[in-house]
Amino acid sequence: MVIPYRTRHPLPTQADVSKVTAPPTKPLRVAVIGTGFGAAVHIPALQFIEETEVVAVCSRRAERAKAVAARHGIPTAATDFRDLVRDPDIDAVVIATPPYLHHQMAIAALEARKHVLCEKPMARNLAETRDMVKLAETAGVVAMINHEFRYLPIRARVKELIDEGYLGVPQSASLIVYRSSLADPNERPFGWLMEHDKAGGMLLASGSHHIDALRWWLGEIHAVAGTTATMVKKRRLADSSGMATVDADDNFAFLLRFASGAIATVHVCATAPTDAGEQITLSGTEGMLIVEGDGVLYGGRRRDVDLRELPIPERLEVELPEFPHFLTRPTIQLLRDWVRAIREGAGATFAPSFADGAKVQEVIDAVVRSGAQGRWIDTSGSRWPLSSAV
Ligand SMILES: NC(=O)c1ccc[n+]([C@@H]2O[C@H](COP(=O)([O-])OP(=O)(O)OC[C@H]3O[C@@H](n4cnc5c(N)ncnc54)[C@H](OP(=O)(O)O)[C@@H]3O)[C@@H](O)[C@H]2O)c1
Incomplete structure (x- = not known):
């Protein structure tokens, strides 16, 4: 179809x-x-x-x-x-x-x-x-x-609404995640996700999806400031023979400044004591959108008294059977x-x-560099030919 x-x-x-x-x-x-x-x-x-x-x-x-x-x-x-x-x-x-x-x-x-x-x-x-x-x-x-995630109907609807001008001129966005997936050092065993050398860490694993989403919705990212942290520093080996040292991040936070002048904040904690899920808020001169988890979309326009739930059009719900994995x-x-x-x-x-993936990676690298150097990193210039870049 x-x-x-x-x-x-x-x-x-x-x-x-x-x-x-x-x-x-x-x-x-x-x-x-x-x-x-x-x-x-x-x-x-x-x-x-x-x-x-x-x-x-x-x-x-x-x-x-x-x-x-x-x-x-x-x-x-x-x-x-x-x-x-x-x-x-x-x-x-x-x-x-x-x-x-x-x-x-x-x-x-x-x-x-x-x-x-x-x-x-x-x-x-x-x-x-x-x-x-x-x-x-x-x-x-x-x-x-x-x-x-771009293909989740709710995410595709957000893209449509932004392109149709629901927000007016986008001004601010926040993407906040509190999950407990890495909280218990004895639960999920040590593996590549906990190893810096193997490109583990939540910034790469989930930050990549978040950067892609915000860039897809709001356009090119011109400046980045952020930091990462490892809160759970030891983790059980898969065979339970001992504990290994974790050197990849399980928490991160960063600020983005877009070419348009809009700003965004992304905050991910994977070591929360319980799951509070994910909330994305996008705000502009004329309207506001809130994505609750990957389930419910709320919106409000200037002078609306309340936010209301926005329907996802059926045409975005591609007919597919249920599979064991939601992705x-x-x-x-x-x-x-x-x-x-x-x-x-x-x-x-x-x-x-691939050009999108590379731009996402540039932002990830900038978060790490910003954390190490304590300053904003400029990502505005295409310092290399990317003819297919959006
Ligand atoms: N798009 C998404 O939403 C999403 C969700 C989850 C994961 N991912 C991504 O998918 C990738 C894999 O993650 P995962 O969770 O599947 O990891 P995983 O469970 O650790 O599985 C990794 C697989 O790679 C295999 N492998 C490792 N080294 C190999 C090599 N040299 N040659 C051939 N196979 C090798 C492993 O084989 P052995 O077991 O035999 O060692 C295992 O089958 C990562 O990039 C992750 O970020 C994406």
């Missing part, structure tokens, strides 16, 4: 895309690298879509790769992603491994001229994302980042746009490009 979204976001450069487009009658043959979110969300999403076929899955542990392949009826189980990117019978890869591996995996896939859908955060730092953008542009393939549905929509871009070369889509 075609998603009836309007878009103002062009795709990455697609000039050469026809050179590597799979035959239109055959499904796109996709390999999924990573069997965490990859198995929970990407494989069911790709198997739901008629235009794609999951032909291989990859995990470091052979038994894990084999088990996932058997469970989902996937013909190939691999332990080395290089075998998959070299395979001429594979058209595209989904990279759903820890973020410190995204750069090397994406570069290998792009060099082999495979289409890529890479999980967020795009990479470890801006330098890595630059490489990835440049190579994607010259490889003539379609490369996207899985910021699938499978928006991922299906993003994957459909990815496939449409591969098949048709462009088309109406607001799927996040």
Whole structure:
């Protein structure tokens, strides 16, 4: 089903895309690298879509790769992603491994001229994302980042309302999250998310989604100030043999100044004693929008006495079955746009490009630098060619 979204976001450069487009009658043959979110969300999403076929899955542990392949009826189980990117019978890869591996995996896939859908955060730092953008542009393939929250109907509605002028001139936004997911050092075991070297930390993991959302709604970000903190400093090893030291953040806060002059604050605490959820508020000269969790949208215009609940139009509620993971549905929509871009070369889509991922990464790097240096960081200049940047 075609998603009836309007878009103002062009795709990455697609000039050469026809050179590597799979035959239109055959499904796109996709390999999924990573069997965490990859198995929970990407494989069911790709198997739901008629235009794609999951032909291989990859995990470091052979038994894990084999088990996932058997469970989902996937013909190939691999332990080395290089075998998959070299395979001429594979058209595209989904990279759903820890973020410190995204750069090397994406570069290998792009060099082999495979289409890529890479999980967020795009990479470890801006330098890595630059490489990835440049190579994607010259490889003539379609490369996207899985910021699938854009496809939640409530988020898409916010985008429409802002573009239609509901807020008037946007002035201020806040995005506040209090969750308990990392509060207990004995609950979620130590892993890459707690390791700085592996590009763990909540700023990269969830901050990337928040920056993407605010930039998508409010435009380019020209200045950043912020800080990160690690509140839970030791965490149980997976085998419970001891405690490991955590050096990635579990709390962060930052300020953004947009090109338009609007300002925003983002505050995330993943170590709260209980879950208070997420609230996003956007305010402008004429109106105000509040997103409660991912569920309810409230709005109010100038001179309204109260905020009221705003309906989400049915046309934004794409008909899809329920899946065990709530992010499978928006991922299906993003994957459909990815496939449409591969098949048709462009088309109406607001799927996040590699250039979007790189701009998000620039802001993340700026938060870290701001915290270390105690000053605002200017992100206004494109200090490198990004022809596909929005
Ligand atoms: N878009 C979203 O909303 C969303 C949500 C959650 C996660 N994510 C992203 O998805 C990515 C993966 O996160 P996760 O939660 O799935 O992590 P995870 O549960 O730790 O799974 C990581 C997977 O990567 C595999 N892997 C690690 N090193 C590998 C290598 N060298 N070659 C092949 N496979 C390797 C692991 O295999 P072994 O287990 O065999 O080592 C495992 O299957 C991250 O970038 C994360 O930010 C995105």
